[in-house]
Amino acid sequence: MLNKVASTPSGTTTVCTGPWLDSHADELGVPVVVQRKVQIWFTPKTDAFDASRCPAFLVDRAAFIETFYGFPDLGDGVKAAFHTGGAITSMDRIDRVVSTDDVAPIRAALETWMPGAGDRICSAAVCQYAMTPDEHFIVGVHPREPSVIVAAGFSGHGFKFSPAIGEIIVDLAVDGASRLDTDFLAPNRRLGITQQAPERGGA
Numbered sequence: 001m002l003n004k005v006a007s008t009p010s011g012t013t014t015v016c017t018g019p020w021l022d023s024h025a026d027e028l029g030v031p032v033v034v035q036r037k038v039q040i041w042f043t044p045k046t047d048a049f050d051a052s053r054c055p056a057f058l059v060d061r062a063a064f065i066e067t068f069y070g071f072p073d074l075g076d077g078v079k080a081a082f083h084t085g086g087a088i089t090s091m092d093r094i095d096r097v098v099s100t101d102d103v104a105p106i107r108a109a110l111e112t113w114m115p116g117a118g119d120r121i122c123s124a125a126v127c128q129y130a131m132t133p134d135e136h137f138i139v140g141v142h143p144r145e146p147s148v149i150v151a152a153g154f155s156g157h158g159f160k161f162s163p164a165i166g167e168i169i170v171d172l173a174v175d176g177a178s179r180l181d182t183d184f185l186a187p188n189r190r191l192g193i194t195q196q197a198p199e200r201g202g203a
């Protein structure tokens with residue numbers, strides 16, 4: 001996994017390469033796959049979706065093909081995207097071009113939930129989630145390399161946990177163990193039989 005390891009005061013190295021870890025994750029036990037995510041910003045028809053009047057939202061309804069979320073207009077349009085779903089891919093093959101097939105279901109969901117919000121597209125972007133099968137993170141000592149700490153597989157919800165993850169990594173690097181219960185994040189934790197890795201595709 002590591003070609004060059006710089007020496008550090010704690011004698012450990014932390015690998016936190018996000019979705020770029022995927023091709024090395026098989027060494028861990030818990031697989032990581034890259035999932036393509038499309039986000040669209042729309043210019044709404046009215047000012048009803050300004051941040052001063054409209055909250056951020058996450059909607060999980062049978063009417064939508066996937067869990068749907070977005071942000072009000074903070075000056076750059078209403079952001080809308082699906083939290084779940086998306087093609088399984090890899091960082092060297094991910095399709096960065098936003099197509100009409102990407103836009104249509106997002107716009108339909110937005111117009112169903114917030115009519116008038118999806119009037120015109122102002123921008124769009126493709127990003128990626130680094131998914132584990134159980135959607136828990138991978139934070140712990142590498143099963144075969146005791147001097148390597150892995151922090152990855154944040155499954156689209158890692159940002160808000162940054163302070164706790166940082167604390168765990170420091171504990172592992174300095175003391176060799178975390179004061180927090182991190183068994184459910186272990187790189188080689190046991191997965192349920194329904195939590196096998198999806199196949200890597202080419203989108």
Ligand SMILES: Cc1cc2nc3c(=O)[nH]c(=O)nc-3n(C[C@H](O)[C@H](O)[C@H](O)COP(=O)(O)OP(=O)(O)OC[C@H]3O[C@@H](n4cnc5c(N)ncnc54)[C@H](O)[C@@H]3O)c2cc1C
Pocket residue numbers: 016017018019020037039127128129151152153154155156157158159160161
């Ligand atoms: C559209 C979108 C919306 C999101 N919304 C939320 C949210 O609302 N709340 C939330 O909690 N989380 C959210 N997330 C998830 C959150 O952004 C991720 O969980 C988090 O960024 C993962 O952090 P990371 O450090 O593992 O990976 P990254 O942030 O991807 O960082 C990995 C870094 O490693 C570097 N790197 C890779 N390979 C190497 C190498 N060989 N050498 C040196 N550096 C390397 C990369 O350049 C990169 O800077 C969202 C993600 C996306 C894509």
